[in-house]
Amino acid sequence: MASSEDDGAVDEKETNNKRRNRGAIATAWLTFYNIAMTAGWLVLAITMMRFYLQKGTHRGLYRSIAKTLKFFQTAALIEVGHCAIGIVRTSVIVTGVQVCSRIFMVWFIASSIRQVQSEESVILFLVVWTVTEICRYSYYTFNLLHQVPYFIKWARYNLFIVLYPLGVMGELLTIYAALPIVRRTAMYSLRLPNKYNVSFDYYYCLIIAMLSYIPLFPQLFFHMLRQRRKVLHGEVIVEKDD
Numbered sequence: 001m002a003s004s005e006d007d008g009a010v011d012e013k014e015t016n017n018k019r020r021n022r023g024a025i026a027t028a029w030l031t032f033y034n035i036a037m038t039a040g041w042l043v044l045a046i047t048m049m050r051f052y053l054q055k056g057t058h059r060g061l062y063r064s065i066a067k068t069l070k071f072f073q074t075a076a077l078i079e080v081g082h083c084a085i086g087i088v089r090t091s092v093i094v095t096g097v098q099v100c101s102r103i104f105m106v107w108f109i110a111s112s113i114r115q116v117q118s119e120e121s122v123i124l125f126l127v128v129w130t131v132t133e134i135c136r137y138s139y140y141t142f143n144l145l146h147q148v149p150y151f152i153k154w155a156r157y158n159l160f161i162v163l164y165p166l167g168v169m170g171e172l173l174t175i176y177a178a179l180p181i182v183r184r185t186a187m188y189s190l191r192l193p194n195k196y197n198v199s200f201d202y203y204y205c206l207i208i209a210m211l212s213y214i215p216l217f218p219q220l221f222f223h224m225l226r227q228r229r230k231v232l233h234g235e236v237i238v239e240k241d242d
């Protein structure tokens, strides 16, 4: 039977092999990608702070950052590609759900429904996403350089305990605020009769999206708790492949 020391050695070898297998080009690309994303979210943080300090209100703030937000949040789709081609050791499903739900919030709620843009809940999820992403992408960058300052590691694997529920609250309250507007305007909906003979009601689609947080959010949260135990406490966690 293999001893735990042997297991540890095998584990370390596997990690080194995976790092070596990633190759210099992939590492260079990931470093560039993470630096660009950290910079993008820093720009968003600075723009939001400047807007609030100058205007003294959150009204109009969303419009001032909409383009930058759409660009950098949509660019996160590349991460699903990273997982799919195996250059980062993360689940395609976990990353896909996280990224797609954010893209949905940005494109199909906050940017499409002007009336919700001045809701406090929008500012809540924007601030939470911004803090999270600055910590996450800077952690990945330093990790690739094998020099992670402890406070960044600490922030990456502790802040989410508070920020994740707050972000979810901001997102759900925003979708909730959108419901009456969507119902009134019948936006993105297709009513019968029509030449395709298909009906689609965006209002019910939003209700289903809200309900889907119930099974999906705990899975994302517990995934992060497992990552936290692995990174901060060195626990070896055997994850099922996708």
Ligand SMILES: CCCCCCCCCCCCC[C@@H](O)CC(=O)SCCNC(=O)CCNC(=O)[C@H](O)C(C)(C)COP(=O)(O)OP(=O)(O)OC[C@H]1O[C@@H](n2cnc3c(N)ncnc32)[C@H](O)[C@@H]1OP(=O)(O)O
Binding pocket: 030, 034, 079, 082, 088, 089, 090, 091, 094, 095, 097, 098, 100, 101, 102, 104, 128, 129, 132, 136, 140, 141, 143, 144, 160, 163, 164, 165, 166, 167, 168, 171, 209, 210, 212, 213, 216, 217, 220, 223, 224, 227
């Ligand atoms: C389409 C209709 C949708 C309808 C709605 C559906 C609702 C679904 C509910 C979803 C709720 C989401 C709510 C959410 O939006 C709210 C918020 O985000 S609030 C803010 C707080 N959020 C967080 O803190 C997010 C935390 N979660 C995550 O970070 C994600 O789980 C994930 C992005 C997937 C990251 O997890 P991951 O498994 O990657 O863990 P690690 O970060 O520890 O990374 C593991 C290893 O991979 C390496 N890695 C990963 N990415 C990179 C990269 N870009 N560059 C380099 N390396 C990378 C990382 O370093 C680790 O490597 P190693 O093990 O060698 O250290």
